[in-house]
Amino acid sequence: MRIDELLKGASERLSSVSETALLDAQLLLAHVLAVSTSYFYTWPEKEVSVRDSERFNVLLSRRELGEPVAYLLGExxxxxxxxxxxxxxxxxxxxxxxxxxxxxxxxxxxxxxxxxxxxxxxxxxxxxxxxxxxxxxxxxxxxxxxxxxxxxxxxxxxxxxxxxxxxxxxxxxxxxxxxxxxxxxxxxxxxxxxxxxxxxxxxxxxxxxxxxxxxxxxxxxxxxxxxxxxxxxxxxxxxxxxxxxxxxxxxxxxxxxxxxxxxxxxxxxxxxxxxxxxx
CATH class of the missing domain: 3.40.50.150 (Vaccinia Virus protein VP39)
Structure with a gap:
């Protein structure tokens, strides 16, 4: 799936648990891909591998339960x-x-x-x-x-x-x-x-x-x-x-x-x- 599509879906998932849903999604995906969030504005059409999508989904699920982004990132x-x-x-x-x-x-x-x-x-x-x-x-x-x-x-x-x-x-x-x-x-x-x-x-x-x-x-x-x-x-x-x-x-x-x-x-x-x- 493309980065922009992945972030859009993730933001929608987190909207009920976070006032900063899009930012949360960006931080988690940046962590998975080992890039900065600015990368998403430069390369929104880049495809995310199945493996990285799965890792991202695990973090999203934990965030949906309310776990703080800082704990998920470890920093x-x-x-x-x-x-x-x-x-x-x-x-x-x-x-x-x-x-x-x-x-x-x-x-x-x-x-x-x-x-x-x-x-x-x-x-x-x-x-x-x-x-x-x-x-x-x-x-x-x-x-x-x-x-x-x-x-x-x-x-x-x-x-x-x-x-x-x-x-x-x-x-x-x-x-x-x-x-x-x-x-x-x-x-x-x-x-x-x-x-x-x-x-x-x-x-x-x-x-x-x-x-x-x-x-x-x-x-x-x-x-x-x-x-x-x-x-x-x-x-x-x-x-x-x-x-x-x-x-x-x-x-x-x-x-x-x-x-x-x-x-x-x-x-x-x-x-x-x-x-x-x-x-």
Whole structure:
């Protein structure tokens, strides 16, 4: 079958499960054929072999069931990086780039910064900061051993040597007296009763990386309480959080004695990142 015919049929199949049906189809077919999506506009009349059509159909069937395109491809772009992804951790999302932007805005580039990324997952945040500040030393921790291995592979994949990764339940495996200039985290922040957990791509992502008790606030509260033991004076702590959690996160910061507490919006105009400074 011709490329244009194959994509048209695939887009129709995916239209009921994806708002970006054509793009999804293009990405999957490009993966199968080992070409870029621009190839389809140059050679729409090219015939696709039976073998490649069958491989494409398998991926389409999985996508029809709601499996995220990133998991099907095994990779996802984030910031300036090309990351390997896997079902053991969350798929990096564009909203999280706002956390990277805010982190970069508070770093003193004249010195060697020590940065801690809690719940690093793919290593997206840690590696983005490592790429922007080669002199900085970044440590990423994650509870899931497979995620730590994935983050290490992504460091190699993107040729970044100033970020290291280790298994830890938040701060537990860190040495006493190890202090940081900046602590960042995209922790679990979804209420266990949130209906969105049974909808869309998120159904396929690990619940342990999504859900927190106390209406999604439990892990954020824990981190705010413990973080000062690992922060230099004047250091910043910042989180990505839910669109409706900014006030609650700000309250936690203030009650813990942080100053310069402020929230920042994502591209959709939702409060997405809140920071506080330790004194």
């Amino acid at each position: 996802q772009s984030f910031w300036s990086l090309d990351l390997e992804v896997a079902p053991c951790t969350l798929i990096p999302r564009a909203d999280t780039e706002r956390l990277v932007e805010v982190a970069l805005s508070v770093l003193d580039i004249s010195k060697v910064n020590r940065i801690l990324d809690l719940g690093t997952g793919t290593g997206a945040i840690a590696l983005s900061l490592a790429s922007e500040h080669p002199r900085s030393i970044i440590v990423g921790v994650d509870l899931v051993e497979e995620a730590v291995a994935l983050a290490k592979r992504n460091a190699v994949r993107n040729q970044l040597s100033n970020a290291t990764f280790m298994q830890s339940s938040w701060f537990e495996s860190l040495e006493g007296g190890e202090l940081f200039d900046l602590i960042v985290s995209n922790p679990p922040y979804i209420d266990p009763e949130d209906a969105h957990l049974s909808q869309g791509d998120v159904r396929f992502e690990p619940k342990s990386a999504l859900v927190a008790e106390n209406h999604g606030m439990a892990d954020i509260e824990h981190i705010i309480q413990v973080a000062p033991r690992f922060m230099k004076q004047g250091a910043y702590l910042m989180f990505e959080h839910g669109y409706d959690q900014a006030i609650a996160v700000q309250k936690c910061f203030v009650e813990a004695g942080f100053i310069a507490v402020e929230s920042f919006q994502d591209l959709g105009g939702n409060d997405r990142v809140t920071i506080g400074q330790y004194v």
